[in-house]
Amino acid sequence: MKHIVVVGAGQAGSSLVFKLRALGHTGKITLIGEEADLPYQRPPLSKSYLLGEMARERLYLRPQASYDQNNITLCLGQRVTAVDPTTQTVQLKQTSLKYDELVFTTGSRPARLPAAMGGDLRRVYYVRTLADIDAMSAEFLTGRKVLIVGGGYIGLEAAAVAARKGLNVTVVEAADRILQRVAAPETSDFFRSLHQSNGVEVLEGTGLAELQGDEQVTQALMTDGQKIDVDFVVVGVGIKPNSEIAREAGLDVNNGICTDAFGKASVQNVWAAGDCASFPYMGTRIRLESVPHAIEHAETVATNILGGNTEYIAKPWFWSDQYDVKLQIAGLNSGFSNVVRRNGAKEGSVSHWYFLADRLLAVDAMNAPSDYMIGKKLIESGKSPCPSQIENPKILLKDLLREIA
């Protein structure tokens, strides 16, 4: 019976081991994680958990009993130091394990500000783990001054929590506009207004030059020379795949662990899934940073480890919660040429539809769940509505779905 070892106990690792059991694998399964906690959901960390509206236990993806009942050996609080594919061995600090199949679900970690920029000062926080959030949550007190470095989704979610809690919030984004890497100007505008109306100061086209202070941060110097007093800083400037162990083991790594369409890495009996994996997508290679991807990718890899032959076809989708706005994103907008706006029937409900010429690529839906659901169905079926139909509020999207079905 095969021993399947899974390195990385986040969303992908957890989904993968349960899928193996659901598919009938009866051999040994070991899930190794660096953090001491049971595998947990990360999305609420920067939202309801940071806000104090969600208890810690509710973050766990499954209770301990589920692992016991499914005979999944959990090795938590343990770091893998090396993998040797020739002897099929995983090296931990104290011990080593033999595997028949190995999966990397090592996820990613936040990019850090260099020490030269003050990135190592106390009261500079990053958003990734439960421990990160537990460390910063005591800072979120009314009246404190927080600087959020990076106007991406993580930074904006942290800004929303801080504003809700009555802090003085400044967001600094080096690019021309917040969300520049991931969204169209229309979506940036929407979220800029949302944050400004909640009292957040949004600085765009301004970089952080340096965080200053003795031991702990007290001031931030911007590239335009302006100085801001701060009590603490939250940094959200992107994440990097955890692929070092894989690289040292001789696997191909290029912006993540390279896999084929089935999730196989470049070395025999080794696989990768989730944030840490780079996989083929529409003629190129991408890496996706999202929970739905982690789940689907991991489950496909589980199927293939057990002899399946299923290509992973990514159907990207994302969500974010800020204040009372639920953003849902379907598809990937890379390379879009034009954006069409559709106003919802309700106040504050709007969606932005990304096209490359006539082809629908993606939809950002703000408090517009049905626009999101319809956009997702259209994109996944390869159907593109006419932009003028999307713009026209008199045309019901549901009819559109029927029309081109």
Next chain:
Amino acid sequence: MVKITYIEFDGKRNVVDVPANSTVMEGARDNNIRGIEADCGGACACSTCHIYVDPDWVDKLPKKDPVEEEMLDFALGCDALRSRLACQIRIKKSLEGLIVELPEKQI
């Protein structure tokens, strides 16, 4: 703890204790009950924790908010009266004895 009965698609009844302040979705997930996926973990973002509420219980539950209503509209086999997203039903004492049925599949 609040007793909830989950009836799986093949008729299997599971009576489980679910902690107050969690959700009907979390009760299913934590007790290995088949039929929900709950990909988004309870953010009302994915519509993959669709369930049918026992007719006697429909009126006793808090009303659907507009987001849940819209998301449900696209759930497979949606029943205007009985369908709910399990992540949007908070467990409280008054739900003791709640009965829900799970669909064969979510999407």
